[in-house]
Amino acid sequence: MSRTALRICPLCEATCGLTLTLDGTRVTGARGDREDVFSKGFICPKGAAFGAVDGDPDRLRTPLVRKDGELREATWEEAFDAVAAGIRPVVERYGPHAVGVVLGNPNVHTMAGALYPSILLGALGTRSLFTASTVDQMPKHVSSGLLYGDANAIPVPDLDHTGHLLLIGANPLESNGSLCTAPDFPGRLKALRARGGTLTVVDPRRTRTARLADRHVAIRPGTDALLLAAMAYVLFEEDLVALGALDPHVLGLDELAQAIRDFAPEEVAGACDVEAGTIRALARELAAAPTAAVYARIGSCTVAHGTLASWLVDVLNILTGNLDRPGGALFPQAATDRAPRPAGPGRGFALGRWHSRVSKHPEAKGELPLSALAEEIDTATEEGEPVRALVVVAANPVLSAPDGARLDKALDSLDFMVSVDPYLNETSRHADVVLPPPPPAQSPHHDFAFNTLAVRHQVRYTRPAVPLEPGRMAETEILARLILAATGMDGADPSAVDTAVIDQTLRKAVRDAHSPVHGRDPRELAARLTGDTGPERRLDLMLRLGPYGDGFGVRPEGLSLEKLLAHPHGIDLGPLRPRLPQPLRTVSGKVELLPRPIADDLPRLRAALRERPAGLLLVGRRHLRSNNSWMHNVPALTGGSNRCTLHVHPEDAARLGILDGAPVRVKGAGGEVTAPAEVTDGVRPGVVSLPHGWGHDRPGTRLTHAATDPGVNVNQLLDGSLLDPLSGNAVLNGVPVELTATR
């Protein structure tokens, strides 16, 4: 008998509500949930393939443990015993930093990834943390940390109300949006146009998003910070700066004007390959729009000046008075955020509190660059021990990070490695223990991370659509048991982990004068929590103590898990609203417009004014039916235009004798790969594009379908030493390459 169940889609940041059709425990179909308060029925081809993703026969069903050099099926008990036996001796002999932790992107798409990694890190006490953030949005965290004192205070464009969107280095028509959670991003952009608003896209490729725009600026890769600095210059020069209501909250306006005085449009035009008149027009349009938002993602973030570009995005929103106002860019307030406390000076944001051992990269937000993982494993120094054991949760750095070949080798030299991953892939094949989470239909879902980045306040929770198959373990329990095994408590009751967090949180809350539960008895409060599992009780706790919560009875109409469960399609909590100065945590209690580390990095940007790359520059791209490195194994999502081809402009192809469809050798500082050419004017001249996440041709993996059309690993072209110095973020775009036609 077929039935339906609701499940929030975890396959991208848009978080659409889906209605799954089920035959027993098998997902036979998925459609958009029309009653979902946020996504209102939207679905994309990936969501529609939820059943195929969920039911992929290559997903691991049992833990694997290496015996006599081979990964073999094992019981959960054997697997956790092996984790304890692998990690404890490393900690005891070499200290906590010899255990590295690698966290990948899907952690922001699971409840387990939101609730347990910070406990693991705290319990291990390691500084060897590497995550997908440093091949992604770390520059934005750093710029937010410096401007607002909180690395997670990331303003989101008010997509549904803005009059003008300047969209830079993002392609939401394929990616469905990032650091801006908006189901049906394409529809929202069309609605912007329909209500008379304007859309400008800055991208070296004429993407599907660019084709929707009023204006497309095909910038030279890697130069957005120059373009944005020149726009800010124009705002000052032409007297277009208008802080409006922001005025009392902002420090350093004059210093900023001084700091960017070398970046006139006429000065940056050559480097950006954008006419000065166009740059002036972009600035004037931004200032003239009734409301406007500047929004930038991967293309301007994963470059050599990623932090400066991220900072300048906010600077432009501030200078035009668009930060923190409806129609501009606002700070969302999620239901599981801590309840707002009174505004006032904070502790600020510090960078470089410690450094990586080999190349001395500063930490950012407690993380070291993912690009430095290989050298932290394979290079001995006198400073301390290399990483000898690795805990990898939902990450595939062999394909996602620069110089995968070196990492591939380094992983083999570890004393011990455990991967929490549904697949035996390019990274997990090196593990001594693989702990497979259940497929998404068997997992509960709440978007802890993406609700803090959503264009509308809302809250939704879906319980597992089908029960756990026999022999499966919830990912939350896997991580709780992993924490226990890694910290010398192997075999203890995993619910103790949740109980400890709940006790600690409540004990703190009752002592906090601003908390709705101030002065109450933590045991009485704990007893009132509802939920069938530890993670549900923790969700209940966060909701009830949060900004919309019931405060354990103080506001009976407020949120709780019980209330959320009574609203299976979610609860709408209204549009984004101005919040300043409350989110500020800087030492001054103000927005610090020109923070010291930023000012100190400007000379490097000044030097870039003179740079004119002689050869071709490589950029990435995403395809609607892809997701980083792990969705090439689903036949329904591969083929057609979703292939690992090298986009080359016809002029460059003609000059280099490259024929459409013929293999081309691409050489970069880190290595070379050969991929078929796709000659297209979708890239600007001088720019070539290869997607990432491919290269599924290694032995020892179990990705049957992906191996039939493996593609090549673009990150093998990068040498890994190129970083944005402030954030440690890898330079993935604007990388020089040479092409050779092969026959």
Ligand SMILES: Nc1nc2c(c(=O)[nH]1)N[C@H]1C(S)=C(S)[C@@H](COP(=O)(O)OP(=O)(O)OC[C@H]3O[C@@H](n4cnc5c(=O)[nH]c(N)nc54)[C@H](O)[C@@H]3O)O[C@H]1N2
């Ligand atoms: N050249 C280039 N490189 C890039 C990028 C680029 O634009 N260009 N983009 C970068 C970006 S933005 C990112 S975020 C990174 C991503 O880098 P990673 O996070 O390393 O890669 P992913 O492919 O997202 O997936 C990581 C792993 O999670 C596993 N997984 C899937 N679902 C689950 C689950 O529910 N639980 C668990 N435990 N594991 C799961 C997958 O099998 C896979 O092994 O790649 C970066 N790399």
Ligand SMILES: Nc1nc2c(c(=O)[nH]1)N[C@H]1C(S)=C(S)[C@@H](COP(=O)(O)OP(=O)(O)OC[C@H]3O[C@@H](n4cnc5c(=O)[nH]c(N)nc54)[C@H](O)[C@@H]3O)O[C@H]1N2
């Ligand atoms: N279908 C699909 N959706 C995804 C993913 C996926 O792999 N597939 N990955 C998810 C993840 S982890 C993330 S972080 C988001 C990313 O979401 P987006 O940031 O929207 O990602 P992209 O589609 O890679 O868009 C980046 C754009 O930047 C352009 N670009 C490259 N270099 C430069 C430059 O120097 N300057 C400018 N201005 N533009 C440049 C590229 O041509 C590209 O069009 O997508 C998420 N959603």
Ligand code: SF4
């Ligand atoms: S847009 Fe993203 S969240 Fe929505 S259905 Fe597609 S993959 Fe899922």
Ligand SMILES: [Mo]
């Ligand atoms: Mo990402």
